[in-house]
Amino acid sequence: MTDRSSDTAERKMQFLFALRSRGVTDKRVLEAMEKIDRAPFVRGYFSARAYDDTPLPIACGQTISQPSVVGMMTQALRISPRDTVLEIGTGSGYQAAILSLLARRVYTVDRHKRLVREASELFRELDLTNITCRSVDGSFGLPEQAPFDRIIVTAAAEDPPGPLLAQLKIGGIMVLPVGQSDAVQSLIRVTRHETGFDYDELMPVRFVPLLEGLGRDEG
Template sequence: MNEGPDLSEDEARWSLVWQLQQAGIRDKRVLDAIEATPRAAFLDGIFRARAYEDIALPISCGQTISQPSVVGLMTEALEVDNRCKVLEIGAGSGYQAGVLSHLARRVYTIERHRPLARQARAALASIGAANVTVVTGDGTSGLPEQAPFDRIIVTAAAEDPPAILLSQLREGGIMITPVGQSDTVQQIIKVVKTPHGLDYTELGDVRFVPLLEGIADDLADG
């Protein structure tokens, strides 16, 4: 769906929310957060014109900004409220963190690509998301100095929910993560940490980049 030149940005955001409702996103707080987050602020060049279509789009460092319906699904499943401290693995453009900034008390997001981390900081600052901290680092290690977290969301796929990250999730907390081989269809998994162990629920098929260790050696470090 190409929004075309005749829609204002506000109308385009409303149109996107309507698309997400048709895709099954029902939580009004999540829909309001997506409507309040200008996706165009997280895109460059020609892709800004397609910001409010329900598609993934290219960003720097060979990465993508996720499809809004996937952002909506994962955010809805995370069950964030304004008391939550959230950890995101894979900041990317910063868009998912921007959506979470409207729902959570505090958001920490880790990005392994230095240029992307800088761009995400700038984009989040431009929309006034003062409760988000972007960390350049190895997301597979989490952020132990800020643990435990009420919620953890992973935007890159591992073969299994990462044990290190689960250890940084408080009891009663929720992790949302894609699981599966990078060259096959993956599943979004919801993990709830209970007093008796971990409860798993499959939420649907997705395709994400693989979860990689270390900080990327980006040639373009600007």
């Protein structure tokens, strides 16, 4: 093994240890995060930091989330292999790639066409065939494919958006950050029942805001 590959293997081991030490304990989630290498999803200047447990900038003024937060959000969804999942905020595609190993079908949407295009290319390269990626206004969900067993939102809203709550199956779970500023946000889990919704507060987080409308096509 070369020094470079040995160093990469060591960093990957530290990466998985960091996930466990920060509360990601679900075996299926850990296995998925071990199989999906974060490196292809981090481009350019920050590629050397792909295995750091930190959020990093990506195109269109967005970020790839901190791996331990990705793990905690995925764990909180309690995905079963038969589930259909909707992700709001494709970003780099890293979260959707992990979801694809856990669920039957993943729909992921983003307001930025460039991010959707680049993520779609990565999904093809990685042979992740159960992901559908679209450029739409995620605040309205994807009504033509609803209802969903699980919904994950990777941008913060003041409250869980009504259209997304309506697209959640009875017994379904949605995980999302909520907060009125980028400084004070909480990750919550919403569970839909016959008679309404239960809300569980999970941990403090910081995400970019959930914006309505489509982003400019940055080419």
